[in-house]
Amino acid sequence: MISTQLVVVGAGPGGYAAAFLAADLGLTTALVDPNPNPGGVCVYVGCIPSKALLHVANLISESRHAKGWGVDFGEPKVDLAKLREFKNNVVKRLTSGTGQLVKLRKVQYLQGLAEIVDAHTLRVRLVAGGREAGGVQDIQFEHAILATGSVPAIPPMLQVDDPRVMDSTAALDLPDIPKSLLVVGGGYIGLELGSVYAALGSAVTVVEMTPGLLPGADRDLVDVLAKRVAQTMKSVLLNTKVTQMEPESKGIRVTFESEPHVDNAPKEHVFDRVLVAVGRRPNSKIPGLEKTQVQVDQRGFIMVDEQRRTHEPSIFAIGDVVGEPMLAHKASHEGRVAVEVMAGENVAFAPRAIPAVVFTDPELAWAGLTEAQAAKDNRKVTIAKFPWGASGRAITLDRTDGLTKLVLDPDTERLLGVGLVGPGAGELIAEGVLAIEMGATATDLKLTIHPHPTLTETLMESAEVFFGQATHVYRPKRT
Amino acid sequence: MPTDFTLPELGENIAAGDVLRVLVKPGDTLAKDQPVLELETDKATIEVPSSVAGKVKEIKVKAGDKVKVGQAILSVDDGAAEGASTQAEGAPTQAPAKEEPATAANTAAKVPADEPGLEQHVEGNTRDTAADKSGVKPQTNQNAEPDEDRDRAALPAKNERSERGEGDGADHVRAAGASGVNNDRGAGAPGVNKVVDISRGARASAEPAVPEAPEEPPAPAAPSVRRMARELGVDINAVPGSGPGGRISIEDVKAYAKRLVGAARSAAPGSHVPLPDFSRWGEIERQPMRAVRRKTAEHLSAAWATVPHVTQFDDADITALDELRKKYVNEVEAAGGNLTVTAIAVKVIAAALRRYPQFNASIDMDAGEIIYKKYVNIGIAVDTDRGLLVPVIRNADQKNIVQLSVELAHLSEKARNRKISLEEMQGGCFSISNLGGIGGTYFTPIVNAPEVAILGISRASMRPKFDNGDFVPRFMLPLSLSYDHRVIDGADGIRFLRWVAEALEQPFLLALHG
Numbered sequence: 001m002i003s004t005q006l007v008v009v010g011a012g013p014g015g016y017a018a019a020f021l022a023a024d025l026g027l028t029t030a031l032v033d034p035n036p037n038p039g040g041v042c043v044y045v046g047c048i049p050s051k052a053l054l055h056v057a058n059l060i061s062e063s064r065h066a067k068g069w070g071v072d073f074g075e076p077k078v079d080l081a082k083l084r085e086f087k088n089n090v091v092k093r094l095t096s097g098t099g100q101l102v103k104l105r106k107v108q109y110l111q112g113l114a115e116i117v118d119a120h121t122l123r124v125r126l127v128a129g130g131r132e133a134g135g136v137q138d139i140q141f142e143h144a145i146l147a148t149g150s151v152p153a154i155p156p157m158l159q160v161d162d163p164r165v166m167d168s169t170a171a172l173d174l175p176d177i178p179k180s181l182l183v184v185g186g187g188y189i190g191l192e193l194g195s196v197y198a199a200l201g202s203a204v205t206v207v208e209m210t211p212g213l214l215p216g217a218d219r220d221l222v223d224v225l226a227k228r229v230a231q232t233m234k235s236v237l238l239n240t241k242v243t244q245m246e247p248e249s250k251g252i253r254v255t256f257e258s259e260p261h262v263d264n265a266p267k268e269h270v271f272d273r274v275l276v277a278v279g280r281r282p283n284s285k286i287p288g289l290e291k292t293q294v295q296v297d298q299r300g301f302i303m304v305d306e307q308r309r310t311h312e313p314s315i316f317a318i319g320d321v322v323g324e325p326m327l328a329h330k331a332s333h334e335g336r337v338a339v340e341v342m343a344g345e346n347v348a349f350a351p352r353a354i355p356a357v358v359f360t361d362p363e364l365a366w367a368g369l370t371e372a373q374a375a376k377d378n379r380k381v382t383i384a385k386f387p388w389g390a391s392g393r394a395i396t397l398d399r400t401d402g403l404t405k406l407v408l409d410p411d412t413e414r415l416l417g418v419g420l421v422g423p424g425a426g427e428l429i430a431e432g433v434l435a436i437e438m439g440a441t442a443t444d445l446k447l448t449i450h451p452h453p454t455l456t457e458t459l460m461e462s463a464e465v466f467f468g469q470a471t472h473v474y475r476p477k478r479t
Numbered sequence: 480m481p482t483d484f485t486l487p488e489l490g491e492n493i494a495a496g497d498v499l500r501v502l503v504k505p506g507d508t509l510a511k512d513q514p515v516l517e518l519e520t521d522k523a524t525i526e527v528p529s530s531v532a533g534k535v536k537e538i539k540v541k542a543g544d545k546v547k548v549g550q551a552i553l554s555v556d557d558g559a560a561e562g563a564s565t566q567a568e569g570a571p572t573q574a575p576a577k578e579e580p581a582t583a584a585n586t587a588a589k590v591p592a593d594e595p596g597l598e599q600h601v602e603g604n605t606r607d608t609a610a611d612k613s614g615v616k617p618q619t620n621q622n623a624e625p626d627e628d629r630d631r632a633a634l635p636a637k638n639e640r641s642e643r644g645e646g647d648g649a650d651h652v653r654a655a656g657a658s659g660v661n662n663d664r665g666a667g668a669p670g671v672n673k674v675v676d677i678s679r680g681a682r683a684s685a686e687p688a689v690p691e692a693p694e695e696p697p698a699p700a701a702p703s704v705r706r707m708a709r710e711l712g713v714d715i716n717a718v719p720g721s722g723p724g725g726r727i728s729i730e731d732v733k734a735y736a737k738r739l740v741g742a743a744r745s746a747a748p749g750s751h752v753p754l755p756d757f758s759r760w761g762e763i764e765r766q767p768m769r770a771v772r773r774k775t776a777e778h779l780s781a782a783w784a785t786v787p788h789v790t791q792f793d794d795a796d797i798t799a800l801d802e803l804r805k806k807y808v809n810e811v812e813a814a815g816g817n818l819t820v821t822a823i824a825v826k827v828i829a830a831a832l833r834r835y836p837q838f839n840a841s842i843d844m845d846a847g848e849i850i851y852k853k854y855v856n857i858g859i860a861v862d863t864d865r866g867l868l869v870p871v872i873r874n875a876d877q878k879n880i881v882q883l884s885v886e887l888a889h890l891s892e893k894a895r896n897r898k899i900s901l902e903e904m905q906g907g908c909f910s911i912s913n914l915g916g917i918g919g920t921y922f923t924p925i926v927n928a929p930e931v932a933i934l935g936i937s938r939a940s941m942r943p944k945f946d947n948g949d950f951v952p953r954f955m956l957p958l959s960l961s962y963d964h965r966v967i968d969g970a971d972g973i974r975f976l977r978w979v980a981e982a983l984e985q986p987f988l989l990a991l992h993g
Contacts, residue, residue: 345710346709346710346712347706347709347710348709350705350709351702352697352702379696409696409724412699412723412724412725413723413724414696414699414724414725414726416696437701437702438701438702439698439699439700439701439720439722439724439726439727441723441724441726443723444723
């Protein structure tokens, strides 16, 4: 029996951030995860490996783009084994780094699966080499943080026992480059992985049930991405559902069902491979959870207050398992808040903006209030947009397919939300997040000197647009 | 078409109440102005008359529910039911079946009895003391509510900080934290400002994940400023920002906290001291405080914390008065009253207030003014099974003792039968509490703020008095006068009490001076 002040269940970006801070604050801390090192879905089979592959995909598409500038690299030859190794090395470097930090911080790391015995006891079934090693370790804890994350959600009709039907984890393994790939789900996971395969040479079809890609993002931003996707992918089927998938020798036969108004809706088609990326569900089925007062809502999220406490006084929960948005950076922040609360600080999880980034090409990013949400809430806002066609930097990149937009409070000029689409949008959004968190106004953005020539200027010039005075945009005076 | 009847505005200061009884049932034919609910508000029990007529279709509240103004009470079928009589007859069999799930759903959706937002609402509307503004309130129920926990949590959290030498202005910090600064906007916003003190092992707040999009735009303050405000126990949404677009700076938060401390210092009772787990020493039972008890607790805590009390004791020789009283007791009884010491004391106090106007006053600290009242309304503390109620006799100076006796008997009866209205308990200038019926010698009554003085009367007894070289038996009445030392000096206190005692000894004084 180990006795510890804090045990963190799940070593994803939320869990390990919490454990590390706890250790820094002097709490004895244990961290439990089935993987050999901290990292979780994000580092092992999510954000990180997908970004390594997307980097390569962008390079391929840029090399093709270069033809137009008089530089021809020829068709790329892809060594899939080597690409896989690059991606695996990226993961290995990061996870061995986090493993190192565990040791330096003297966090007790237990590779295994946790089971709750009671509100102060955890049982860990130890895992080694990817399987249960038979050993069991009990942990007595003062506080626990549940950071068990989420898993891909696969609806029953899409559950096909065939390796050619993949979830995101399988797709990241790059088993081969299929001639044809169907991506079920037009959300960020489907679009990101779909564009990797498209860049590597697959004919990718995306099928999405709703009327648009990336539900939740503002349409004017998505439209810019959709135009590009229409070129890089074979087709995008909106308002369309997959009703059946039949494995056959030559591929997976997929039956579609479209809304009546969809033109040229395919009835069925055979694909070499299918990637199911329709969403993720919280991983709240923790054995023994019912022995505590922890409550789970109808959607499977563990219920917490703004300090990330569950209904069980000794147990906190953070990250994907407590609610949307299921994002690593949200989880890390929550993890740190929970630990600070434990340390007696009167703090709460109260962000003004949680940035969302889609690492497609072009990237799409937003933070704070979206235009769509403002309309839904009937909140009066002013939108200021700066199209990248007017950005010197975008023109030098030959990538004017971008848009920067600010959602502002018309009375106070305060920045409530930022939306971006274009190459590098994921990096640009950080300034917007800071501005929103700081309560910055359009005047603040306008008066902050931005470096030239960079894409960051588009944020400053959007603010100028708000006042009708953008240097590079002419707007006739409204009377 | 079913029409909903919602809880109407019942009075200026009533925002909610507890349902004591529902006076109609589904299927009843309801007439306009017919009472449908018996509602217990802070002090009065009110019968709520219907503003709609028709056949009652569904009752949406039940006894014990807390209902707010505007909340649906019941629905009636109007017109349609009368038109088609066959259908109307069929309705009762159908209605109960339909009504069951609806009622259940309603009960489930009902706010918890001690839901903080509601409490806040009730408080903010019913009293206007500084204590209200600072959100001071007693523990209401077994489950430590997040809001209340915050009051407690703010303190230790900040203390730790200042021990580490990080916090400057730790003083305001403490006081602001202790007073549990709160405001209307903050109380309404979901999920804002709820802290639970983990180091004390307080109960977790049962609260679902907060939706990301708040109703109002969030306060324009940087994360560091928001965090500081929270540590100070200040609701960031209440802090006026001095920057562009109303942006809130660290300085704004500090200034706001300082102001609150100023206000709270005069109002706030001590911080909530966490309770030990009593069940460790034996069996316990927890019961929710009823509205009257809660209100009394709040009101007296605020009065005790605000008013610098002095209590002065004296005795009145009522030997002669008591003989007179006995002589006229039947006459008064015939008039429908009881000629009690209390009734006579009302008359005496009414005269005393005319003579000593500083006892018929209130203090407005904010304005730096004393408010003198030109009318004389006297509150009488009545012990009821619901708790302490204080009905008020209006214009007591213009009534004779017989009239006062009758009115007092009438009001006491109403208070005990829960028939007293809120208006009948408002507007008092001075209170009298007579515990003599039970016993005791002297006590120290708490001034019923914003009044400035209260007279306590205990049991009269025969005592030896040294008179002309001899001990003679005299019937002595113990008097205890508590007053607000901010407006009444000690010399005035004893002058007033002496006059009261002499007037009781010498009823002629009433005619002479009163």
